[in-house]
Amino acid sequence: MARVRPLSGFPEWTPEDRVVEAHVLSQLRHVFSLHGFAEIETRAVEPVERLSGDSEASKEIYTLGRLGASDDEDAKVGLHFDLTVPFARYVEEHQAGLAFPFRRYQIQKVWRGERPQEGRFREFYQADIDVVGRDVLPAHVEAEVAIVMVEALARLPIPATSMHINNRQLVEGFYRGVGISDVAGALRSVDKLDKLGANGVRAELNAKGVGESATDAILELARITSSDDAFAYAVDDLWHTSIQVGDAGAEDQLREGIAALAALVARVNAAVPGSAVADLRIARGLDYYTGAVYETFLDGHEDLGSICSGGRYDSLVAGGGFPGVGLSIGVSRLVSRMLAAGLARASRAVPSAVFVAVTSEETRAASDAIAMRLRARGIPCEVATSAAKFGKQIAAADRRGIPYVWFPGEVGDGEVKDIRSGQQDAADADAWRPPTEDLGPTVLHD
C-alpha cells in the first residue's frame, strides 16, 4: 500500500475546521429557507455530452469508468463541474411536478479536473440559488436573489462583502453601438481584465479585429462604477463622445440596460444599505446571460476573486421557456480563505459540552445514566472511555476541548466542574444547563 498523502486539489478539513464549514453551510441554508427556497440535490453524474456542451471546459470534466469493465459497458457519464448543468436537466426532467416560479437552493460538491493552484480546487462545495419561471420572470427577481445572497453573506463570520452588478443589455447595446459585431467574444476578453490588465485585453481585442476607438470606448466603459445611479450619467457621457456606427436599436438596448441596472442596484441597496454597486467591468465569461450579471468581493480579500457570481438567463433549458436568474457561492474557496487567514475558528472540535467522568468500571452505569439525562435535555456529552484517575480524565476532557467535567457522586448526581475556571458545584442532571455559548461548538470571528 502506498504511503498516505494528500491529493492536490482535494481539500479535507480537520474536525475543528469542519465546524467552521458546517456553520457556513447551515447559515446559508437558514437564509435560503427564510426566503422560501426549497432544497434539491441532484446526482453527481451527468451524461458526458450534456457536460461538454461548453467546449472550453471539457478538459476539466472527470469521466467515470469501472475497474475491470470494458469501456462500452456503461453509458458515458462524468462528474458535474457546477450545479447549473444538473439543475437545468433536473428542471427539464421533473418539470411536470414542479410549481413555477421554482425557487430552489442546492448545496453540493462539484468536481473540476483543473491543474490545482492556490484557491483552485478539484473538489469543492458550491451553494446555488435560482428562481426559474415558466415563460416569464419579472425583472424584480434579479434584485430578490441578490438580496438573498447579500443577507446570507452578511451572516457569515467574514468581513463585509460588496456585490458588483452589471447588465448585459447595457453592455451589448454599447458594444453594438461602437461597432463590435462579436459581442460575446469581446466580453470574454474584457472578463480577463483582472488577469491580463488593460493592455493585455487591448491586445486580445485587437487580435479579434476590434478597432482602436471601439477598444478605447469599451475599456473606458469598464472603468465606470457607482453605488447609486451616477453610473448612468457617466455611460451617457461616454456614449455621446464615442464614435458610433449607427446600429439601429443599439441605443434603445443601452437605455433599457441602464434603467434596469439603476433600478436593481437601488433595490438591493434599499434592502441592505451599502451592499451593491453598479460596476461596468463585470463581464462573466458565459454566453447565456442576458440581463443582470453579478460578482461579489470580500473586503480586504479582493485577490480571492468573486465569491458569489451569477446572472440572468433567458432559458435554463435548451428549448426555451424557462427564464431564470441565479447566484452561486464558491463555498470551499471562501472557507479555505477564512481558515487560512484566521477570519474564523471553532471554539472546539467536538460537540460534547460535558465529559462525564467514570469513578470505576463497576459504576459506569451511573455515569451513563447522567449522560442520558443530560442528552434528554439537548446537552451533548460523552462518558469517559476509561475509569482512570480523575486527573487523567480531566486532562482527557481538556485535550478534547470539552468545557465541563461531571463527577457522579454517592449523594445525588454529584458535581460539575468548569475546567477553564476550576469552579465546581453540586448539580442536578435534570436541571443543570451550561451557558448557551458552551452548548455546542461556536464559530469565533477574529
Added chain:
Amino acid sequence: MARVRPLSGFPEWTPEDRVVEAHVLSQLRHVFSLHGFAEIETRAVEPVERLSGDSEASKEIYTLGRLGASDDEDAKVGLHFDLTVPFARYVEEHQAGLAFPFRRYQIQKVWRGERPQEGRFREFYQADIDVVGRDVLPAHVEAEVAIVMVEALARLPIPATSMHINNRQLVEGFYRGVGISDVAGALRSVDKLDKLGANGVRAELNAKGVGESATDAILELARITSSDDAFAYAVDDLWHTSIQVGDAGAEDQLREGIAALAALVARVNAAVPGSAVADLRIARGLDYYTGAVYETFLDGHEDLGSICSGGRYDSLVAGGGFPGVGLSIGVSRLVSRMLAAGLARASRAVPSAVFVAVTSEETRAASDAIAMRLRARGIPCEVATSAAKFGKQIAAADRRGIPYVWFPGEVGDGEVKDIRSGQQDAADADAWRPPTEDLGPTVLHD
C-alpha cells in the same frame, strides 16, 4: 442533445421528498452530536490501489479519467464505495492532530458500479459513526455505538427497528471447535443464508471441504437467537452435543465471546428496552471484524435487509494500533423505502409559511417590507412574483402548499389568511406568528 431521462441507480428526489431525506439526515446529525461525535467529511476519491484491496468489490469501483487527457496524466483515483476506507486513510493521514478515542460521524454519498436493482443504488448516502482508540478500546464502546444508532433510528418516522448482534469470538471459537480451519471462508458462506437458504449454504460449505457434522453444527448455531442471555445456554447445549476436534483454546474463545455478547445485549437493552437481540446467524462478509457484529432490521420491512450494520475491528489502519467499532446506516435505501411504502411524507415542498401578496407593482416595496419583518423573526416567506388578482395569488400559494397568505393593507400591516380554513384576521408583521407546526415543512408519519 439526447432526450433527458433518469440514470438507473442514481436516485433523485422531488423537493417534497428531499424534505423527508433532509429530515432523516438532520435527526441523525442531532443524535450523533448529542453523543459527542464530531463530524468529518473526506474527499470523494481515493487512490485505486487503496480502494481495490478487497478484490471482490473491485468491479464495483468507479475510476476517474479526464475528457481529452491521456490516461497517465493523472494519478489513478476512484470514487469511494463506502466511508470506512476513506476514514481509515483520514485517520492515518491526520492522526497527529486527532484526540483519541476519536469519535466521528460522517454522512456522505458513496458510489458503487453495481448492476442496479430494486433497493440497490449506484449513488447513495451512508451515515457512519465510529469510535477509534489508540492501541486500546474497551468492550463497553461496542454497546455505546449500538445505543447511539438505536436512539437515532428511534427518532425517525419509521416502524420499530431491531438490532441483531453476534460476536466473532463466539463464532470463531465454535467453528474452530468443530474442526473448521477456514473460519473466514465458512463465515462468508453463512452470510448468504438469506440469499441461498440453508441448503444452498450447506452445498457451499461442503464444496469448501467442511464436513457434514460441522456443517450441521454451524447451521444449528445460526438458528440461535434470544433477546436476553438465553442464547448462552443454547450455545452451551449445542457445544456439548457437537463433535469437537479438540482445538486447544477454541472453547476459551467461545466462552469469551458468549460473555461479551451477553453483556453487550444486556447493556443495549438496558438503555433502550427491546432494541437488541443476540442473533447467531449474523455473519457479515467482511474479514476484518473481530468482536461484535451488527445488523438492524425494520419491523415489517425485513425484505429490505439490514439498514444499519457494522462491527468491532482490531485496527482501522493496516499497520495496527487503531482498534475501533463502527456502524453505518444505508440512508438512501431507507429513505427510498420510506417514500415508496408511504411511511413518511412532507407536509409541504417549500419552506415558506407565508405568501405575501402584492397589490400592485407600485406597492411591491410594502410587500417586501412585510416579508423582511417576518423573516427577521425567523418566519420563512416569499413575496408574490406577479401582482395578479388576489384570487390568482391565493391559487399560486395553494399550489405551492403555503398555508398563509398575507394581504398588505392601507391601514397597518393588513391581514393574514389561513387558506386551509379561510380564517382571515388583521395582523402585525412584528408580532404575528404561525403555529409551530406550520413554521416549516414537517414530516408526517403514517
